[in-house]
């Protein structure tokens with residue numbers, strides 16, 4: 001058996017590895033969770049107890065009815081926002097099973113690792129489906145998986161590590177993350193609309209009392225968040241349309257055409273599932289979750305249709321661009 005890949009990393013370079021300090025972000029992240037929940041609570045307080053709650057005591061039946069509808073709708077959006085947020089924080093984004101490898105058997109995996117150590121061949125680095133080995137985990141990683149420096153492990157279909165959710169966003173919590181962004185944006189837009197009259201009253205000196213400054217501040221928050229979240233959601237909409245993660249989007253040299261792009265409908269279903277009833281819920285059915293994992297780990301067909309080839313299973317002769325250049329050194333140690 002060869003020396004473990006990357007074992008030659010010197011102690012000096014370990015000290016220079018700035019990513020080890022990323023773990024401190026987790027501590028900061030816990031403060032962010034409280035901050036997010038406090039912001040949601042602040043916006044809800046300004047709209048429901050301070051603005052529309054008192055209207056329920058009105059003698060005008062239409063005002064009472066209208067206020068009740070507003071409160072119900074806004075409470076539902078807030079509840080969905082909090083559910084999606086907590087799901088993103090709590091869900092495991094996708095773990096690589098122990099001893100996983102993309103080859104037909106363990107012997108083949110060992111042989112490939114040996115070949116990798118001796119730099120006797122290389123793969124087309126633009127192809128994300130190539131067999132990849134994580135130096136830090138000392139293990140093979142599935143296609144689209146990346147090593148998260150904050151959580152210290154490889155994450156399936158990793159998108160990014162997000163300080164707002166103190167978690168890595170990946171295969172199994174990307175949907176919850178997008179729904180959190182969506183409901184937060186919807187809540188902020190709705191909040192801005194509902195506080196519009198109060199804002200006009202504020203600038204005309206008609207809104208008085210201790211709640212006036214809070215309503216003003218919340219309106220500014222709603223405006224700023226609605227705008228930034230809309231931009232963020234639009235960016236992720238483009239990524240979903242192309243079936244691309246944020247990390248993949250920033251890769252300098254990408255394969256064209258992108259092998260995971262199956263058309264908008266199937267790309268969308270790969271994130272939100274095939275069950276329309278669950279599209280707006282931050283959860284997957286058992287079958288959907290199993291299918292997602294199988295797609296990533298290469299043990300089954302992609303949602304919506306069969307894969308053209310067993311991408312995750314490398315059995316020697318393969319349809320993927322395996323380049324054998326005995327005289328050419330391995331291009332990089334980051335496979």
Ligand SMILES: [Zn+2]
Nearest residue numbers: 134137147154
């Ligand atoms: Zn790793």
